[in-house]
Amino acid sequence: MTSTSGPHHDTGSIKAIDGSSVHRITSGQVVIDLQTAVKELVENSLDAGATSIDVRFKNYGLKSIEVLDNGSGISEEDFASIGRKHYTSKLTTFHNLTTLTSFGFRGEALSSLCALCESVTVTTATKEKAPMGTILELDKRGEIKSRAKGVRQRGTTISLTSLFSPLPVRRKELERNIKREFGKALTLLNAYALGPCCGLGSDKAVRFSVTNQPDKGAKSTHISLPLPSSSTPLSLRTVRAGATTLWGPKALDGVIDLDLDLDVPRITAKQGKGKHKAEIVDTLEETLKIHVQGLISSPTPIPGSGSTPRSGNGGRSSTDRQFFYVNGRPCSMNKIQKAINDIYRTFIPSNATSSQFPLVIANLTIPGDAVDVNVTPDKRTILVHAETELCDRMKVSTS
Template identity: 50%
Template sequence: MAVQPRNATNSIKAIDPTSIHQITSGQVVVDLQGAVKELVENSLDAGATNIEVRLKDGGVEVIEVVDNGSGIAPEDYSSVALKHTTSKLEKFEDLSTVDTFGFRGEALSSLCALSEKVTMTTSTGARSSMGVALEFGMDGQLMNSDKKVARQRGTTVSVHNIFKPYPVRRKELEKNVKRELNKMLHLMEAYALVPCTRENRGVRFAVSNQAHGGKKVEQINLPRTTSLRSAVSALWGRKSLDNLIDLDLEFEVETERAVLRRRGKDSSKSKNTVRVRGLISKFSVGCGRSGTDRQFYFVNGRPCSPGKVAKAFNDVYKTFNMTQSPFIVADFLIPTDSCDINVSPDKRTILLHSEGSLVEALKV
């Protein structure tokens, strides 16, 4: 069949910047849990010890995250919501050492493009209890920063009518708001556990929802604590600890040549020490759970979804308890240059170098 000549009106053209912004923003935040996750990560990166997620109508009307972190400096007001503006990276190679949750400077910019309006109040604490109210346009440009407000140190970000410029996503959220709220709450449980897996500080973590025309209902209320066990108790009750034991593993995993080259080493073989810390159900019949709803995996304190690792855990557990699945909180501590956290827009997928070797070592 002869190839038809390309119509001149269909010639290849560059996509305009506005459309590029809307397209890429729609890939970064795809649902309610993604929007809340990005804001909570910003709060954790700001060193907050008190984080509140406040939803109105399940997040359909308003998503608001309040923290007592470091706040936004005045010189950063105009750039904080612009695409790919960040204090976390300067060059691509910095990805191998990054230890913050955010790093690409996409979250706030994307939320601006995906919602009707994004507003903030922020204070660095430099002027006592005085802060500034900021408002941003869909392109992330600062529209207003003249209004002074009473505000202790920290930042409040409010996202109004998310997905309003995207009718299909908006309708999907409105139709399935309860399901989306439950997915978000499950993910927030993981982020509530993050500071406790790091064993360095506690964070008071709260999530509430106010139905349209109804009362505010508290969904999660985790007091500030530095103990993983006390955090689990606060989230699911003291009885949830009855059948849990400490997860404390350490093993070596052979490092692949590509990783060695990146480290500047000539040896064809080397090994990484991997530590796994957390909690797991006792390996006895009746001590597990009927499903996998309480399994939380982290890599260097970052919540993730490592399919092969999760399968390894469950397969091993099934050899002791065939009828149940374990409760798991497992934080894998590995060298930052032995994993790739820049795999998916939501950063929930982490590529583990030598993953096959790690899984085999985990099963032994």
């Protein structure tokens, strides 16, 4: 008797999946939610050398997302390649990953968005062509569907409509949770506004603006970080200015500069000697020079209170204001984050009435050959060599 309760299995020969299906399957893994879609477009603008980026949502991104920049624009000879899978100007060989300075490098973003949106339109102009630009409409495969002339100063505008419309289940989930997803997108945009856009880990600052045009009657959203004046050095002063703009002047009360130089052992695996020849043992042969720069809450408690940190020291009840970067790239660093929170907690009295977490904005400058940024398609997860040892050094330096 053959069971019919499980999924149907085709017992035919193994065949290649057709190209269209492969494109849709992999695209759904690259762009997994609203914040990923926005992140990919913002990173393209940063890689194009933009000093001004506007992100415009309609109905929290359900209707459309538009990112405008004043970057270098796209050359006419590259038009046919911009929506194709694994076409990029940032990487030629796998070895280039160790010296990577751009945010994007996989050549998947725009191609994936073409497969996942109702429409994708690119309006662009280079310095030589402005104010005459070109309007390109891309099809589901990333190929040019139509081309027209338009007015555009140097830079690029990319417009997406109806994200996830080809994926009914994911689209329905987005519609049900759009306010929460929009909040996640804003948090991620805050990371770009506070980090590379303020000059943290970069040699330039970027004016950053985010707006939302909701349905009639709903409250609009606006975030704007002005470009620092040319006389302002790109340092922690600009990060402080950005944080103040986002959260208000009291947000940085009790927040101090974080500036650490750490020598972290570089671990190499070698074969054992003698009777333990077959064993692989870790040896420490040299050190990595890692610089940690940013801002962090001072955990000074109220004198004599013994209960809570001093009012206005930046301590919070959640980790919503903790942002981490590796070489200027916003990323998730769970071990580093836990180490910092554990250190901070040791300064909080055991009888404190509530949990406290510090405000943290931290950029780690790490040699390229000690970092792997090619872990997940969204590039948010980064592997750092000897991360456990790095956490230990940070605990010693900050405690």
